[in-house]
Amino acid sequence: MTATAAENPLLEGLNVRPRPEPCTLVIFGASGDLTQRKLMPALYALAVRHLLPERFAIVGAARSDMSDEDFRERMKEAVQEFARDDFRQDVWDTLAEGMRYTTLVGSENQDEDSLGRLLDEVDRERATEGNHVYYFAVPPAAIAALVREVAARKSEKGWTRLIIEKPFGHDLDSARALNALLRERFDESEVFRIDHYLGKETVQNMLALRFANGIFEPIWNRQFIDHVQITVAESIGIEGRAAFYEHAGALRDVFQNHLLQLVALTAMEPPIDFTSESVRNEKVKVLRSLHTPGPKSVVRGQYGRGFVDGEEVPGYREEEGVSRDTGTETFVAAKLYVDNWRWADTPFYVRTGKRLARRETTIAIQFKRAPHPPFEEVAAEALRPNVLLIHVQPNEGMSLAIGAKAPGLGLSIRTVHMDFLYGSAFREGLPEAYERLILDAMLGDATLFTRADEIEEQWALVDAIAAPWQRDRPAFPNYAAGTWGPPSADDLVHRDGRSWRRH
Amino acid sequence: MAQALIDDWNGEDTSIAEIERELGKLRDSSLLPGASNMRTSVMTHCAWVPRRWLDAAEQTLAGLADRHPSRTVILIPAPEEPDGLDAQLAVRCYPAGDRHVCGEVLELTLRGNRVEAPASIVLPLLISDLPVFCRFRGEPPFGEAPWEQLVDIADRVIVDSGEWDELRYDELRASFDTAAISDIAWARLEPWRVLLAGRWPEIAEQEIRIAGPPADAALLRGWLASRLRRTIRPVAAADELTVKLGGETVAPPRGEVRSPSDLLSAELDHFARDRVYEEAVAAA
Numbered sequence: 001m002t003a004t005a006a007e008n009p010l011l012e013g014l015n016v017r018p019r020p021e022p023c024t025l026v027i028f029g030a031s032g033d034l035t036q037r038k039l040m041p042a043l044y045a046l047a048v049r050h051l052l053p054e055r056f057a058i059v060g061a062a063r064s065d066m067s068d069e070d071f072r073e074r075m076k077e078a079v080q081e082f083a084r085d086d087f088r089q090d091v092w093d094t095l096a097e098g099m100r101y102t103t104l105v106g107s108e109n110q111d112e113d114s115l116g117r118l119l120d121e122v123d124r125e126r127a128t129e130g131n132h133v134y135y136f137a138v139p140p141a142a143i144a145a146l147v148r149e150v151a152a153r154k155s156e157k158g159w160t161r162l163i164i165e166k167p168f169g170h171d172l173d174s175a176r177a178l179n180a181l182l183r184e185r186f187d188e189s190e191v192f193r194i195d196h197y198l199g200k201e202t203v204q205n206m207l208a209l210r211f212a213n214g215i216f217e218p219i220w221n222r223q224f225i226d227h228v229q230i231t232v233a234e235s236i237g238i239e240g241r242a243a244f245y246e247h248a249g250a251l252r253d254v255f256q257n258h259l260l261q262l263v264a265l266t267a268m269e270p271p272i273d274f275t276s277e278s279v280r281n282e283k284v285k286v287l288r289s290l291h292t293p294g295p296k297s298v299v300r301g302q303y304g305r306g307f308v309d310g311e312e313v314p315g316y317r318e319e320e321g322v323s324r325d326t327g328t329e330t331f332v333a334a335k336l337y338v339d340n341w342r343w344a345d346t347p348f349y350v351r352t353g354k355r356l357a358r359r360e361t362t363i364a365i366q367f368k369r370a371p372h373p374p375f376e377e378v379a380a381e382a383l384r385p386n387v388l389l390i391h392v393q394p395n396e397g398m399s400l401a402i403g404a405k406a407p408g409l410g411l412s413i414r415t416v417h418m419d420f421l422y423g424s425a426f427r428e429g430l431p432e433a434y435e436r437l438i439l440d441a442m443l444g445d446a447t448l449f450t451r452a453d454e455i456e457e458q459w460a461l462v463d464a465i466a467a468p469w470q471r472d473r474p475a476f477p478n479y480a481a482g483t484w485g486p487p488s489a490d491d492l493v494h495r496d497g498r499s500w501r502r503h
Numbered sequence: 504m505a506q507a508l509i510d511d512w513n514g515e516d517t518s519i520a521e522i523e524r525e526l527g528k529l530r531d532s533s534l535l536p537g538a539s540n541m542r543t544s545v546m547t548h549c550a551w552v553p554r555r556w557l558d559a560a561e562q563t564l565a566g567l568a569d570r571h572p573s574r575t576v577i578l579i580p581a582p583e584e585p586d587g588l589d590a591q592l593a594v595r596c597y598p599a600g601d602r603h604v605c606g607e608v609l610e611l612t613l614r615g616n617r618v619e620a621p622a623s624i625v626l627p628l629l630i631s632d633l634p635v636f637c638r639f640r641g642e643p644p645f646g647e648a649p650w651e652q653l654v655d656i657a658d659r660v661i662v663d664s665g666e667w668d669e670l671r672y673d674e675l676r677a678s679f680d681t682a683a684i685s686d687i688a689w690a691r692l693e694p695w696r697v698l699l700a701g702r703w704p705e706i707a708e709q710e711i712r713i714a715g716p717p718a719d720a721a722l723l724r725g726w727l728a729s730r731l732r733r734t735i736r737p738v739a740a741a742d743e744l745t746v747k748l749g750g751e752t753v754a755p756p757r758g759e760v761r762s763p764s765d766l767l768s769a770e771l772d773h774f775a776r777d778r779v780y781e782e783a784v785a786a787a
Contacts, residue, residue: 009730010700013779014693050758421604 020442022055022128023158024119028146029137030060030071030101034165036078038196039137042434044079047095048088051439057098057126061115064103071101084432098126116153123158130158133442137165139244144181151185163192163441166257167248168450171466172459179452192441193450197258199433199440202396204448206265206363207274209390209398216388217270219367222346226385229349229364229501230262233356235308237481238330242321249328251300254352256462258361260287261450262392263348266363267338276447280454287457289339295468299488301331302474303355306481313355313481327473330354333489334465335496349493349500355481361392364501375413383413387501396430397421511593519627522590526607529594546771547629549576549637549657551621551649556640556666559763564608566764571771572597574630577610578621580649586615588624622652634658636771637682642667645674654682661770663687664718672721672784679781685770687763688718689780694756695723695744706748711735715744725787726779 025043027035046052060071076096080087102118123130134150136143143164154160162182169175182191197203210216219225232254238245245253264283271278292298304315316322316330331353338348367386387401399419406412440448450458478486484500493500510532512525548571552560557579564575589612596603609628613621629635637657644650654660660678664670665688678684699706711727713720713735720738723746728735746753761769 008700008703009732010696010703010706010727012730013777014696014700016697016700 017051018443019051020053020439021131022053022126023131023133023442024057024059024122024126024128025133025135025438025442026059026061026115026119027135027137028061028104028142029135031062031064031066031074032137034137035060036074037082038432038434039135039438040075040078041083042432042438044083044091044095045085045432045435046439047091048085052095053128053442055127055129057100057122057128058095059115059118059122060099060101061104066101066103068099068101072096072099075099098122115149119153128158130155131160132158133161133163135163135165135438140167140170144178147178147181147185154185159190159444160186161190161192161441161444162186163194163438165194167252168193168257168455169459170247170252172456172463175455175459179456183452188452189444189446191452192437192446193452193455194437195257195261195450196433196437197261197392198448198450199435199437200392200396201430202390202392203262203265205398206390207279211270220365221342222344224367225346226366226368227347227349227496227498228266229362229366230259230266230351231360231362231364231500232259232262232352233358233360233484234352234354235356235359235482237303237313237316237355238319238322240320242319245330246322246326246328250330250332250352250354251462251466255332255334255350256458257450259350259352260290260458260461262361262363263287263290263336263338263350264454266365267343267348269342274447276445276449279447280451284451284454284457285340286338287454287461290336290457290461291339292334292336292461292465297335297492298465299331299333299486299492300329300469300474301333301353301479301486301489302326302328302476303330303353303479303481304477306355306483308355308357308482315477315481316355317477327476329469329474329476331356331479331485331489332465333485333492335492347496347498349498351485351489351500353485357482357484359394362501363390363392364388365390366498366501373413375411384415389501395421511591513592514590516587517590518588519624522592522609522611523627525590525592526609529592529607530605532594545571546573546633547576547635548573548771549578549625549635549653550640551578551580551637551643551653552640553580560638560640563763563767566762567768567771571768572604572606574607574628575609576625576628577608578625578649579610579612580618580621581612581614582618584612584614586617588613588617619648620652621649622656625653626656629656634774636661638662638767640666642669642671643675645671645677650678654678657682659683659685659770659774661685661687661767664689664722665691665716667718670717670721670787672787676781676784679776683774683776684780685773685777686718686722686780686784687766687770689722689777689783690766690770691761692719692723692726692744694758695746696726698753698756699727699746702748702753707731707733709749710747712739712747713745714739714741716740716742719744721787722783725785726783729782729786730779 027039029035043052043058076092079092100118100122102114119132122128132155136146138146147162150160150162169178210220264286267286268282269285271282302316305318306313317324317326333349333351336348336350365388369385373383383403384401388398389401390398397420399417401415401417403413404416406414437448490500510529512529514521514525550560560577591610593608594605595608596605611624613624617624635657636659637653638661643662660682662675662684664672664686675684713724715738717740723744724735724738
């Protein structure tokens with residue numbers, strides 16, 4: 001149904017979710033972990049909710065040798081294990097009917113032939129009209145060659161869209177080169193650089209919180225906010241991804257993308273509307289104005305042996321596939337400034353790391369203290385500044401710390417929390433980020449994807465942070481697994497008379 | 504979702520003051536040590552439920568409560584009984600992550616003359632600053648005090664014209680300017696509306712014949728007539744809704760049939776007036 005309510009009077013008042021046009025989704029890296037844990041369960045969830053196109057096909061492509069039947073069986077197991085919905089045979093049968101697989105082996109020409117032929121066949125069988133979405137769930141090194149292949153195969157009949165997983169490049173130069181390659185063959189509107197954090201409901205709720213509530217935006221600035229703390233903490237280690245992580249580290253794995261996107265959403269100006277260009281224009285302005293005052297405002301760390309959830313875990317250098325004297329950082333903390341009228345001199349303390357005390361992604365907005373509390377010092381000693389805490393994961397929601405009188409005859413002020421838990425007010429299950437993002441890409445809506453200039457601004461900052469790291473060799477490990485990072489991360493905040501929020 | 508009844512209280516010949524007091528105690532008792540229970544409300548949900556609809560209403564509400572944490576006030580009119588007010592209060596909690604979310608259910612029997620003043624009973628029990636949804640089970644008492652008073656205090660009134668003995672749409676229309684009105688019969692038609700919208704533009708010129716249960720058929724006819732701005736033949740009575748376009752029977756919409764709880768739940772997500780429904784009712 002493509003007519004609008006203005007053209008079709010019967011559509012007026014109907015809440016018909018737009019359904020993507022017929023298309024084939026090609027997954028490069030179809031035998032990988034991401035496909036099984038995230039992509040296939042997301043596609044199944046969309047199928048359960050009738051959100052996939054009426055005429056739809058999935059083509060898996062990977063180096064592993066598999067038949068169509070093997071592929072379907074493997075994907076079925078993935079859905080049964082990881083999907084958020086109960087398994088329904090009828091939904092699965094409909095989805096599996098359009099699933100095919102091709103092995104990417106030998107030279108690229110052969111790949112193109114086998115995949116190209118298969119796509120023609122699928123287009124005919126499933127009437128998908130030559131519309132192709134390519135999902136690049138492959139290591140960064142494999143992306144450029146596949147982009148060239150896809151460009152050579154670009155359908156003249158239908159449209160082509162590319163969803164590219166992070167990391168997009170490994171520094172500014174490589175990101176620019178990849179962007180240049182994409183620009184040569186594709187329009188920016190055809191490229192969807194995915195950062196799955198942007199698909200999370202709570203991240204999008206940041207926009208609702210700021211721009212749908214009249215009470216927050218007037219105080220969302222340097223006049224009222226003392227500082228901002230953003231934490232993206234993981235309690236897990238590298239989970240067998242040594243080959244990738246040794247090159248990336250925490251700076252490129254999380255800081256460059258998830259963390260900087262959270263900074264951008266927290267600090268951005270109100271967009272004039274919620275179209276992809278307006279939102280991304282505002283985010284890129286923030287990224288362009290970010291700076292860190294100098295090398296002393298960045299702390300890196302690497303975990304040693306320690307305890308997580310009561311169990312002893314190895315240090316990073318003891319993980320399989322990791323060099324025994326590696327200098328790769330598993331923790332980064334930084335003080336950032338946003339150089340604009342709204343945020344001048346307001347520090348954004350950010351940190352991310354692996355094997356920290358617990359899994360938690362939060363944005364804490366700490367407001368300035370009341371200018372003159374008219375209470376005796378002892379009455380207000382347990383009073384802390386107001387903090388608006390946004391829980392991105394887990395326990396999605398937010399809380400506001402306020403001072404309240406403790407019951408009793410005296411006047412003693414205590415800090416209490418007003419909590420909003422997503423799961424308590426809205427009892428529908430939150431969709432997984434990948435569901436939203438895959439659907440948006442099929443619909444051609446790039447609002448929640450990262451634009452070329454955003455990526456380049458992110459890498460420019462990361463390169464500036466990493467440059468001094470080439471010159472010195474840190475004394476790693478410098479924090480025990482299961483703690484909140486190295487002591488120098490505390491010093492970074494203490495030097496300014498502040499502290500990381502208590503967990 | 505499994506629910507736990509934390510505590511309840513029954514009172515005969517009670518008063519609003521006593522109800523409020525006991526409700527406070529129930530709320531305190533729901534804060535069990537270590538249980539991390541939370542009281543969350545997104546609305547006050549009141550329901551006018553004549554006794555013959557009570558079982559159906561309780562079933563619908565049981566399937567609904569965990570989706571819309573609220574204070575639910577069920578008003579059971581008993582005009583034939585001696586004057587007075589009886590109450591059954593309960594706090595029910597539902598798992599939400601590592602906590603429980605608790606809501607309150609107040610089942611109030613309005614005996615004798617209390618039936619004439621339901622607003623004075625509901626008003627003190629509304630949760631401040633949250634929307635009020637009022638569901639009338641069965642045929643609403645149009646023109647009578649309970650209807651007039653509850654429509655006045657509700658932000659949204661929900662009826663199901665499929666439950667009516669007579670299609671009293673003219674009387675319903677009189678309240679369109681007072682409160683936003685939802686009709687479960689209209690909600691049930693949504694899959695049909697989506698299906699028929701897909702027949703645009705051919706449907707604009709085709710002969711349309713509709714048969715079905717009175718409310719469903721009348722509303723569908725009214726909708727098509729008002730949207731397409733043309734006359735549609737009167738409907739025929741039948742157990743199942745059927746539509747013929749240009750002499751050809753349209754295959755009914757596919758998909759799961761939504762339960763009464765699902766339908767009511769969806770209506771509780773809407774706040775604004777539904778102009779398309781209002782025009783369909785006018786043309787029904």
